[in-house]
Amino acid sequence: MSLRLSTVILPYRRWHEGSRSAWVRAEELGFHAGYTYDHLSWRSFRDGPWFGAVPTLTAAAGVTERMRLGTLVTSPNFRHPVTLAKELISLDDISGGRVTLGIGAGGTGFDATALGQEPWTPRERADRLAEFVPLLDRLLTEDAVSYEGDFYAAHEARNIPGCVQRPRLPFAVAATGPRGLRLAARYGQAWVTTGDPKLYEEGTPEQSVQAIRGQVDKLADACAGIGRDVTELDKILLTGFTPDRSRPLESLDAFVDFAGRHVELGFTEIVLHWPIPDSDFAADQKVFERIAMEAPAQLR
Numbered sequence: 001m002s003l004r005l006s007t008v009i010l011p012y013r014r015w016h017e018g019s020r021s022a023w024v025r026a027e028e029l030g031f032h033a034g035y036t037y038d039h040l041s042w043r044s045f046r047d048g049p050w051f052g053a054v055p056t057l058t059a060a061a062g063v064t065e066r067m068r069l070g071t072l073v074t075s076p077n078f079r080h081p082v083t084l085a086k087e088l089i090s091l092d093d094i095s096g097g098r099v100t101l102g103i104g105a106g107g108t109g110f111d112a113t114a115l116g117q118e119p120w121t122p123r124e125r126a127d128r129l130a131e132f133v134p135l136l137d138r139l140l141t142e143d144a145v146s147y148e149g150d151f152y153a154a155h156e157a158r159n160i161p162g163c164v165q166r167p168r169l170p171f172a173v174a175a176t177g178p179r180g181l182r183l184a185a186r187y188g189q190a191w192v193t194t195g196d197p198k199l200y201e202e203g204t205p206e207q208s209v210q211a212i213r214g215q216v217d218k219l220a221d222a223c224a225g226i227g228r229d230v231t232e233l234d235k236i237l238l239t240g241f242t243p244d245r246s247r248p249l250e251s252l253d254a255f256v257d258f259a260g261r262h263v264e265l266g267f268t269e270i271v272l273h274w275p276i277p278d279s280d281f282a283a284d285q286k287v288f289e290r291i292a293m294e295a296p297a298q299l300r
Contacts, residue, residue, distance in 0.1 A: 003259060003299045004032035004269040005292060008072050008238065010276060011036050011051040015059055019051075022274055023060040026067060029292040033068035034060060035102065035271060040078060041110045044279060054087045061095035068098045072238060072271065073174045073192065075106025076128040078115055082157045085139035089163055097164035102192055102236075103136075104174030105129040126179045127151070133171070133183050140168035172236055176215055178222070185222040190234035190269070194241035203243040209261055212237075216265050236269040237262055240281060249275075249283040255291045256298050263299060 007026050013019045026034045038053035057069045069091075074084070092099045105125040106112065112119040120128065131149045138145050139159055147154040163169045170189035175181050176196070184191045196203070196211035203211075220230040239248060239258075248258035249272065259270055273281040275288050 003263050003267070003296060005030075005296055006033035006035060006068075006236075006269055006271045007031045007274050007292070008035040008037065008271050009274045010042070010045070010281070011053065011056045012045050012049055012276070014049065015051075015056075019056070020059070020063060024063050026274070027064045029289055030296075031067055031292060032269065033070060033100065033271075034064070035070045035072035035100075038071040038074040038079075038102075039109070039111050040114045043109065046110060054091060057099070058091055058094055061091065061098065064098075066098075068100055069095055070100035070172070071102045073102035073104040073172070075104055075111070076125070076132045076151075077106040077111040079132075081132055081136040081139055081152055082154050085136055085157070085159055088140065088169060089159055089161075092163045092165060092169050097169075099165070099169045100172055100190070101136075101169060102172040102174060103129075103133065104192070105180060126177065130179060130183060133173070133187050137168065137171075137187055172234070176218075178218070181215075181219050181222040182225070184219065184233065185226055185228055185230075188233055190236050191219055192236045192238060194238045197241065199243055200241060205242070205244050205258075205261075208242045208244070209265070212262070213265055231266075234268045235266050236271060237267050238271045240273050246281070246283055249288060249291065251287060252290055252294055252298075255295055259295065259299055 009022050023034055036053050036056055041050045053071050060069055088101060108119045128151050131151050135147055135152055139157060140163055143160050145154045145157045171187055172190035172192050173184035173188040174192035175184050176193060193212060193215055195208050199208050199211060223230040244258060248255045262270065275281060275283040275285050
């Protein structure tokens with residue numbers, strides 16, 4: 001399988017002031033998928049404009065025809081499986097079956113306290129994700145669901161007619177710990193990583209590749225534990241969080257070198273942040289577009 005390139009377009013601009021044109025251009029450039037973050041706000045963008053993921057993806061579905069669309073990633077921090085399922089089924093219908101749900105445990109950022117709760121511990125986040133994903137799987141595949149769990153409940157929740165994609169839209173599970181990797185193995189059509197966050201500040205690119213290789217090996221073990229072939233899962237790398245930072249976007253050759261090292265680890269999709277001036281995701285738009293158009297052929 002040849003490497004797919006995708007992009008993540010952050011929802012920090014009004015739709016008619018740059019956001020719409022970015023989604024249209026992403027499809028013109030041939031990206032496999034266009035994703036967006038599913039947050040209420042995010043890091044350095046907290047005090048500026050920030051729009052909702054599902055409405056943004058719905059609008060993107062209306063101005064694109066081929067490119068897949070998705071969240072990277074949704075978490076239980078402010079979502080409930082019952083309401084999320086209804087929104088996803090609607091988005092899958094509007095887009096003609098082009099939606100992928102990226103989903104993970106979430107973190108301790110602004111989403112974690114926006115509803116007035118204390119931030120959950122890593123274990124609490126893992127506990128909730130372990131209940132959230134199986135319930136969402138049922139809600140997207142069954143006409144009616146009743147369920148009573150430790151964190152979530154559903155009472156005769158109706159989701160007719162279900163997803164356009166059958167048996168449901170694909171899950172891309174973001175995980176590096178053992179419990180999350182087991183969820184990815186059992187419920188995922190893809191697995192997502194950003195690398196090892198402990199290496200972000202002072203690690204080397206070589207250490208990062210080694211750490212990611214270890215994650216891939218643990219994913220294979222999780223798959224083997226349930227009798228699944230790990231090659232059945234797409235492996236997605238969301239860039240921008242490894243020690244390389246923005247260096248892979250400095251030139252076509254730099255990106256091809258970076259991507260090639262990860263293709264060797266089994267990655268099938270690499271996701272690039274759409275350039276945002278004066279941010280962690282600043283990059284030359286012309287170089288970015290050249291990478292989008294020329295790198296896939298060099299990586300076949």
